[in-house]
Amino acid sequence: MKRSVLGSLRVSPVVVMVAVFAATITALPLVYLFIQASSRGLDNVVEEIWQRRTLNLALRSLGLAFLVTLSSVVIGVLGAFALVRTDLPGRRFFAVALVLPLTMPSYVAAYAWISWLPSLAGFWGAALVITSISYPFVLLPVMAALRRSDAAQEDVARSLGMRPWRVAVRLTLRQIRPAATAGALMVALYALSDFGAVATMRFESFTWVIFGAYRAGFNPTRAAILSLVLVALSIALVWAELFVRGRGGGQSAKVGAGVRRQPAQLQLGAFGWVAASFALIVSLVAIVIPTSLIVRWFFDAAESGIDWEELVVAAAKTVAISVVATVAVCFLALPTGILAARVRARWAQSAERVVFVVHALPGIVVGLSVVYVGVRLAPSLYQRLPMLIFAYVVLFTSLAVGSIRASVEQSPESIEDAARSLGLTRFEVMRRVTIPLAWPGMLAGAALVFLTVMKELPATILLRPTGMDTLSTELWSRTSVADYAGAAPYALALILVAAIPAALLTRTRET
Amino acid sequence: MNPILEVRSLTKAFGTSVVVDSATLSVGHGQILVIVGPSGSGKTTLLRCIAGFERPDRGEILIDESEVVGPNVFVAPESRHVGYVPQEGALFPHLSVAGNVGFGLARGQERSGRIADCLELVGLSGYEDRRVNELSGGQQQRVALARAMAPRPRLIVMDEPFSSLDAALRPEVCSDVLSALRGDAATAIIVTHDRDEALAVADVIAVMMAGKIVQCDDPVSLHQSPASEEVALFLGEVDLTSGPVRNGEVTTPLGTFQVGSDASSSFADVIVRRGMNRVFPAK
Numbered sequence: 001m002k003r004s005v006l007g008s009l010r011v012s013p014v015v016v017m018v019a020v021f022a023a024t025i026t027a028l029p030l031v032y033l034f035i036q037a038s039s040r041g042l043d044n045v046v047e048e049i050w051q052r053r054t055l056n057l058a059l060r061s062l063g064l065a066f067l068v069t070l071s072s073v074v075i076g077v078l079g080a081f082a083l084v085r086t087d088l089p090g091r092r093f094f095a096v097a098l099v100l101p102l103t104m105p106s107y108v109a110a111y112a113w114i115s116w117l118p119s120l121a122g123f124w125g126a127a128l129v130i131t132s133i134s135y136p137f138v139l140l141p142v143m144a145a146l147r148r149s150d151a152a153q154e155d156v157a158r159s160l161g162m163r164p165w166r167v168a169v170r171l172t173l174r175q176i177r178p179a180a181t182a183g184a185l186m187v188a189l190y191a192l193s194d195f196g197a198v199a200t201m202r203f204e205s206f207t208w209v210i211f212g213a214y215r216a217g218f219n220p221t222r223a224a225i226l227s228l229v230l231v232a233l234s235i236a237l238v239w240a241e242l243f244v245r246g247r248g249g250g251q252s253a254k255v256g257a258g259v260r261r262q263p264a265q266l267q268l269g270a271f272g273w274v275a276a277s278f279a280l281i282v283s284l285v286a287i288v289i290p291t292s293l294i295v296r297w298f299f300d301a302a303e304s305g306i307d308w309e310e311l312v313v314a315a316a317k318t319v320a321i322s323v324v325a326t327v328a329v330c331f332l333a334l335p336t337g338i339l340a341a342r343v344r345a346r347w348a349q350s351a352e353r354v355v356f357v358v359h360a361l362p363g364i365v366v367g368l369s370v371v372y373v374g375v376r377l378a379p380s381l382y383q384r385l386p387m388l389i390f391a392y393v394v395l396f397t398s399l400a401v402g403s404i405r406a407s408v409e410q411s412p413e414s415i416e417d418a419a420r421s422l423g424l425t426r427f428e429v430m431r432r433v434t435i436p437l438a439w440p441g442m443l444a445g446a447a448l449v450f451l452t453v454m455k456e457l458p459a460t461i462l463l464r465p466t467g468m469d470t471l472s473t474e475l476w477s478r479t480s481v482a483d484y485a486g487a488a489p490y491a492l493a494l495i496l497v498a499a500i501p502a503a504l505l506t507r508t509r510e511t
Numbered sequence: 512m513n514p515i516l517e518v519r520s521l522t523k524a525f526g527t528s529v530v531v532d533s534a535t536l537s538v539g540h541g542q543i544l545v546i547v548g549p550s551g552s553g554k555t556t557l558l559r560c561i562a563g564f565e566r567p568d569r570g571e572i573l574i575d576e577s578e579v580v581g582p583n584v585f586v587a588p589e590s591r592h593v594g595y596v597p598q599e600g601a602l603f604p605h606l607s608v609a610g611n612v613g614f615g616l617a618r619g620q621e622r623s624g625r626i627a628d629c630l631e632l633v634g635l636s637g638y639e640d641r642r643v644n645e646l647s648g649g650q651q652q653r654v655a656l657a658r659a660m661a662p663r664p665r666l667i668v669m670d671e672p673f674s675s676l677d678a679a680l681r682p683e684v685c686s687d688v689l690s691a692l693r694g695d696a697a698t699a700i701i702v703t704h705d706r707d708e709a710l711a712v713a714d715v716i717a718v719m720m721a722g723k724i725v726q727c728d729d730p731v732s733l734h735q736s737p738a739s740e741e742v743a744l745f746l747g748e749v750d751l752t753s754g755p756v757r758n759g760e761v762t763t764p765l766g767t768f769q770v771g772s773d774a775s776s777s778f779a780d781v782i783v784r785r786g787m788n789r790v791f792p793a794k
Contacts, residue, residue, distance in 0.1 A: 411604070414597035417564050418655070420588040421595030422615025422662060432614075436605045 010342045010416065012426035015335040022332035023354040026394045029369030030231070030358065036372045037224035048225045058229065061205040064127055064198075065191040071131045072187040075282055076138025077180055081168070082275050084146040086266045089276045098279060101286035102136040103502040105455040107196025107476065108491045109133055112290035114200060115297065115484040126203040132286035133197075134190045138183035145179035146172070164266055185241040189234055193362030195458035200479055206230045207364045211458065214368060224372070227365040234360040291495070297488035306489050310474075315493050318470040321385075322453040325392035329449050330442070333397045337404025338434060342413065352405070355398045366395050367459030374463075388463040392453050399452060400445040407441020408434060447501040454498055471497070513576060514539050515698045516561065516666055521570030521580075523556055530556045532722035533570065538666070538698060538715070543689070546702045547709040548719035549745065554702040557719070558668050561700065562595045563588030575665050594659030594667040599675050600651045602643040608654055609639035615662040629657040632691040648676050649684040656688055660695055667692070667699040673708060685712060706746055710734070718742050743782045750783040 009016065038045055048054065079098050082088045101109075110129045113120050120128065154167050162170065195207040202208075206226060214223035268275055333355075340352035358366070370391040374382040381387050415437070419429045435442070457472050464473055471494045478487035520533040530553045538544045546554045559565040561572060563579070563586065572580035574593065579586040588595075602611050612626045630636050633653035643651060652672055659667050672688065673681045689712050692699050703709055709716050710730050717727040726738040737743035744751075754763035761768050761779040768781055 412599065412601060414599065414601035415603060417559075417562070417588070418595055418597055418601045418658070419603070419614065420564075421562055421591075421593055421659070421664075423589045423592070424615075425587070425589055433603060437603075 010413065010426070011335075011339055012430060014427060015338055015430065016348075018332065018335035019339045019348075019351050022336050022397060023351040025332075025390075026358045026397055027354050029366060029373050029391075029394055030361070032372040032376065033224055033227055033231070033365070033369040035376075036220060036369075037228050039224075040221050044221070045225055045228075048222055049229060054226070054229065057204070057206060057209055057226070058233065060123070060203075061192055061230075062233070064123065064130070064203070064205055065188045067127045068130045068134065068191040069184050069188045071127075072135035072138050073180060073184050075131070075135040076183060077142055077173075077176065079135070079139050079279065079282065080142035080146055080176070081172070082279065084143050085168075085172075086268050086275070087272065088268065088279065089272050090279070094276075094279045094283065097283040097287060098139060099136050100283075101133045102140075103451065103495070103498045104133050104287065104290065105196060105457070105472065105494060105498075106130060106133055106194050107200050107457055107472070107479070108294070108494060109286075109290045110197040110200035111475070111479045111484065111487060111491065112293040116289075116293050121202050123203055125201040126198045126205070128285070129197045129201065130191050130194055132282075132290075134187045135282075135286075137186040137190065138180060141179040141183045142176050145176045149175040168266070181241055181244050185237060188237050189360050192230065192234055192237070193360075193364075195362065195364050196476075206233075207362055207458065210364055210368070214462075220368075220372070223368055227362075227368055230365060231361055234362070235357065238357065238360050294488050294491045294495075297485050298492055300485040301488050304485065310469075311489050311493060314469050314471050314474050314490065315497060317468065318454055318472070318494075319497065321388070321468075321470060322450050324385075325389050325396070325453045326446055326450045328389055328393050329396050329400050329453075330446050332393060333400035333404055333445070334435075334442070336397070337401045338408055338430065340401065341405045341408035342416075352401060355401055358394060358398065361395075362458070363395055363456060364458040364462075367391055367462040370394065370459070371462055383463065383465050385465055385468070388460065388465070391459040391463050392456065395456070395459060396449050396452055400442075400449050403441050403445030403448065404438065407438035407445075410441070411437045444505055447504045451498055451501040451505070454494070454501075515542075515575055516700070517571075517573040518557075518561065519571040519573075521557065521560060521567050521572065523553075523560055523565060523567045529722055531560065531567070534719070534722070534724045536717055536724060536727065538700060541696050541698055542714045543692060543698075543712060544700045544715045544717060545709040545713035546700060546717045546719055546724075547706055547745075548704065550704050552719045553722040554704075554719050555670055558670055558700065558702050561666075562593045562668050563591050564595075592662070592665045594662070594664035596652075596655045596659050596667065596669040596672055598671045600648075600655035602651055602654055602658070604643060606643070607639065608635070608641045608643060608646070611643060611654055612657045612661050614658060625661055626657075629661045629695075630654075632660065632694050633657045634687055634691075649680050649687075652676065652684055653687060653691070656691060660691070660697060663695075665698070667697050669699065669701045671702055671704070673703070674705075681708070682711075688712075710746075718745065720745070740780060740782065743784075747784055751780060752783065753778065753780045755779075 079094075083091060083095055083098070088094065106129060109132060110125070113125060113129060117125075149172070154171055193207065195211065198205045198208045199211065206229070210223050210226045210230070213219045213226060217223075336352055336355060339348050370387055371382070373390075374387045378387075411434075416429050416433055419433045420426070424432065455472065457476060460470060460473055461476060464470065471490050475487050475490040475494065478484075478490070514537040516536070516538040518534055518536040520535055521531055522529065522533050523531040532553070534553075534557055536544070546557065548554050556565060560567045560580070566585060567580055570580070571578060574591060578584050579591050603614065606614065608630070609623075609626050612629050613622050616622045616625055626639065627636065630638060633656055635650060635653055635657070638646075638650070638654075643654065646654065652675075656667075656669070656672070659669075669688075673685055676684055685708060701712065713730055715727060716730055716733050717724050718733070719725070720741060726733060726742050733742075734746060737746060743749060752763045752765055754761045756770055756777055756779050759770050761770050761781060763781050765781070765783060770779060
């Protein structure tokens, strides 16, 4: 028997092979994006980039991302602090209401607002809508960080003479900084990559212009070049976050055993009602107003008659496609997540990182890249279901990898060692020990993928087979011709169907 | 009788630091070998090499006279028939006690009988259907042992099996484990940093320091004639004194002692323990 790298690994060679395969196919579209962008020569690339309109475009998109991120961090951090650490009136209600917008697709919220206040169209409308659905990306991790943080540190600060509010600012903010920056990164990436809200609000940001260049301008090369610029911006953001987090520290150094204790609640007093009104306004803007507007349009539509059959067919197709995509994503994400959790060698970690870098890519870019792959590698599959599923796999594998990795890491490696010493091969250990133990986390990851696939818009528009209408594309085709009443049933159906995996997610988080 | 386990000049380095440095060992049938040493001395790594979770850089390991580690040979842990009891027990939390103990057994008629036997050996008869998180730390450790014994491995290795237990509980669990191993005529290697534990349970003790096995002997000989000053210091409460050597005798405030054959230096350290003394040439 020869010494081999695979032989001494903790994981089965099958796992390694599937993980490498997953990293390769997720990176493939990016390669084709480069090929397409440079198809008219490098001079053309430089010329396209060094244009005043490209610079303006970048400034507009970055301005949107900056404003959305800033307001999301303010809302998310204040909201999390109020929910976890204070006696905010109506805390139980707000704990649900403030998280709900996470399930609201951006184009649904945008459609609701613009159908009511057409003057919102443009920068401010896009900023409002994207903030209102993406601040939970900050709220949730900061809430988790506040629950995790050790009260003893804050007690010590109090005993050293610091007043409660100063403790909150000096110590608590530092404890939540890694969670807040990670959340801010997600928001910024989301703001750069969102297509539905900016398209509905007719705000000329990167994604909308890329779509226009490809669809209306029939200029795939310009679309590819602009996509590359957007990719560069996204990757720069990921780097910036790594830099900020690297210096942040923020982990509590815990000495010895002992149980973490929850810190005392801050008494808000009369200020409580100010805080509660703030929370109320956020939930009104983020969830109550858009939903009630859609419900109002729905009754308008009901009066003139709804094509129920078309609606049910679209809902069924949406669920079916999402199920297939979720299964495909999980099949590829499982080995990548296990590999990243169990093998610390650099090559294994980079398999995970490839998947994550691709996750920073906007849906419109991945959709376009998959079109290019399809045109060059498999023309017969273009606008067929496999290509659409492929795009979902590229877009969302990282979502599942994250939760799979985290849930595998929760059980110690020695459990797997014990199983192997009892005569199980590495593959059997994975089947009988690793996967059963990580099962709840994997289900949560699958629910997240399912939810996200269902909401996906740009790649679906670009790649859906002809005649294959999902809830999101039906909604899109109606809102883009200002048929607001006709769009309402699809918007409501989308919200309702999305509520199922969302409810599953909150349940698994609690237990 | 031929040894169950033979380790020959085994070396394992992580990067540039040599963790196990040409270690040599052998364990006979039914023996309990304890590897003892200060933390960081490479005990756990040696144990993991034997179980197959680490791949040594050099050296050989033979189990039951067949080579499992050698030049161009590396047998996977699942094919070695070495039962492994990790530090925290590492029970499978998704299985019952019986599910844990029977994990390594093939499905068949003998399965439930062997589970019951092993649970009886560790003093946990009737616990089959319990969930493992309902058990105390000592009970969990005993289930982990039963799980390792169940498939009748050629050798059982235990990594600091008692270190996570309460000090008050340790002697009791320790003697339960010992009688279970003896009851099944099992061969075992136990790693510990606790010298009292080592002296209490071992047939043979291997003292490991800085990656090397510095002495391997039965507890009594080890106690009475430690091979070096470090071993003596590690193994028990001692007093240390010294004095000049003249005519094969060293003179100290405690009296004059005979110096052994290796008395070439002019100054000697004397280690005094109740019932014994040893003289080492001064450094």
